[in-house]
Amino acid sequence: MSFFRHGVRPRSGRAEKERGASSQVVRFENVFMRYDGGPVILRDVSFELEPGSFHFLTGGSGAGKSTLLRLMYLGARPVSGNIRLFDRDISGIRRAERPAMRRRVGVVFQDFRLIPHLSALDNVALPLRIAGTREALIREHVPELLAWVGLSGHLDALPATLSGGQQQRIAIARAVIGRPNLLLADEPTGNVDDRIAIRLLYLFEELNKMGTTVLIATHNESLVKRFDHPRLHLEGARLSRVQMPSAAAPARPGNAAARPA
Amino acid sequence: MWGRNDLALARDPSTRFLPGLLAVLVYLAALAAVGGLTAQGFVSDWDRRLAGSLTIQIPPTLNTGDDASRAASAERRDAVLRLLKVTPGIADARPIPEADSAALLEPWLGPELVRTLPLPLLVDVRLAQSQPLDRESLAERLENAAPGTTLDDHARWLADAQALARSVAVTGLVVIALVSMAAVLAVVFAVRTGLGVHRNEIEVLHLIGAPDRFIARQFQRHTGRLAAVGGVIGSILAIITVIALRWTATDTTAVTGPAGFATLIASIDFGLRDWLAVIALPVAATVISTLTARASVMLSLARLP
Ligand SMILES: Nc1ncnc2c1ncn2[C@@H]1O[C@H](COP(=O)(O)OP(=O)(O)OP(=O)(O)O)[C@@H](O)[C@H]1O
Ligand SMILES: [Mg+2]
Helix, strand or coil: CHHHHCCCCCCCCHHHHHHCCCCCCEEEEEEEEECCCCCEEEEEEEEEECCCCEEEEEECCCCCHHHHHHHHCCCCCCCEEEEEECCEEHHHCCHHHHHHHHHCEEEECCCCCCCCCCCHHHHHHHHHHHHCCCHHHHHHHHHHHHHHCCCHHHCCCCHHHCCHHHHHHHHHHHHHCCCCCEEEEECCCCCCCHHHHHHHHHHHHHHHHCCCEEEEECCCHHHHHHCCCCEEEEECCEEEEEECCCCCCCCCCCCCCCCCC | CCCCCCCCHHHCHHHCCHHHHHHHHHHHHHHHHHHHHHHHHHHHHHHHHHHCEEEEEECCCCCCCCHHHHHHHHHHHHHHHHHHHHCCCEEEEEECCHHHHHHHHHHHHCHHHHHHCCCCEEEEEEECCCCCCCHHHHHHHHHHHCCCCEEECCHHHHHHHHHHHHHHHHHHHHHHHHHHHHHHHHHHHHHHHHHHHCHHHHHHHHHCCCCHHHHHHHHHHHHHHHHHHHHHHHHHHHHHHHHHHHHHHHHHHHHHCCCHHHHHHHCCCCCHHHHHHHHHHHHHHHHHHHHHHHHHHHHHHHCCC
16 A cells, blocks of 8 residues: 555654654543534543544444534534544634644545545545645555555546445545544445455555554444454443453554454 | 646636626726827827927017018017027027918918918927026017017917826726726626535535635636636727727728818827737736635635634
8 A cells, every 4th residue: 555655645744643642633521512403412422532543433323423523523513512633622723723634634424525526536636635745646646546445447537427335435535545643434334345345444454554543433333343443332422432452552453353342 | 637627617607707708898998098098198299299399479560461561570570580599498499481370270261361361470489408498588578579479388278188188098097997896896706606606515625624725726716717818808809999990090081081080090009008008908807806716715715614
């Protein structure tokens, strides 16, 4: 996966990671969340994601997984409580600072959110272009990553001409291409078969090995069981840690073997 | 391809009217500019020709026709010329031949009357550039040398012409200002519409870390390009119009002789300044549209939560 090794990342987050080894990538303190006039979706939620950690986020449909992720990529504000992202209280982040903050977070949206009139290649290239990466590097790495997710034959395809699973893989490629410090993937394997799902999980693990903190919201129990990572579970608007085999440790190479949860 | 088209604004119907509209606006602005510059050109031309000159008018003696009065007139003229020759500030004084002044009046008075009427003697005076002329004392001494002699420095006539030309130029500026305002409003409208149409893409761009200026860049490039196309078309049409006007005007003068309006148009000299104006206008339209698009996007986006 040379698209990671060669350091496509326009602004290396490595220094920050080493410097802030003791700090949290994400930290929720007594967070309450509800949409205007709606029911409470998160009640008194507190947790943290250590740098380099890999978590699954589970919970029934409508439990609030997407909402929790949305709070982390600054797509919504909590009703009350504190959220810290990269050691900054998000309530203190000015509008002008948000883009730089968001560039450190890669998001696979549940509904993909691809730009409809951009080709697969241009969609994936977006984060790099926003960051001002040289076009030569983009031309080199984006096709490589797209090939890895099995889309080498569709570089110039518009999203609408691709299947749901293919669109999803474009969304994943776009989220990881910039080697973010934090990867939030919302049901990233919902539209692909198990074989591709496993391949995509390996991609996330590869990214995780390079230091990215990963959080994957999923319904896919067999996938959660197959990969040995701690799980956060949402139910009744409350969040709990289901299992914590090796707290805060990044997924070690080779521990991706199936292990009962 | 990239960088110009990432929001696919080119396919956005909300900006489709911009090139046509800007062509019309630049066309109007160009004609206004050429009109204003031409008016200014006339005035400075007259100014240059007349500023260094005076006309001295020596009234005829009353009883006409006889040799005595003719001699008296000549004597008065010579006295004036002698006086002018020694007056500091005067480079040259030349009596206008009687035949010439008669020819000037003939169209109005008819040949008969011109021949019998006593005409004033005119002296064309060119002023020296190195030395100022004391008009008061000259007028006084002229009165002594030849009573009734008047001194006309064309000031009143020139002032009238200048006022007229200035109002033409101001009108031109007002037209250009209005046209610029219309262009700004059109761009603001187009950009606002485009922001609405692309609301979802813009939200995604924001979520993946695009700063407002990245989004603004898409709009300003696209708008600038459309404005440049429209501006060049408008400018070319304006040039064609001016050339056509001149051509028809020259044509009619040849056939029908001097006619006020046609002469005026025929004398439009499409000079360097006009060319500069006509080239500058599409550039200005492009710059104004680009800056307006940028400001408009930045302000609209800053209002988002
Ligand atoms: N933008 C919104 N405005 C109002 N209510 C919303 C909004 N988004 C989500 N909700 C509500 O919040 C609740 C949680 O939604 P959320 O999308 O977070 O669930 P989820 O766990 O991601 O579900 P799924 O597994 O089906 O994706 C739902 O009841 C939903 O109706
Ligand atoms: Mg969801």
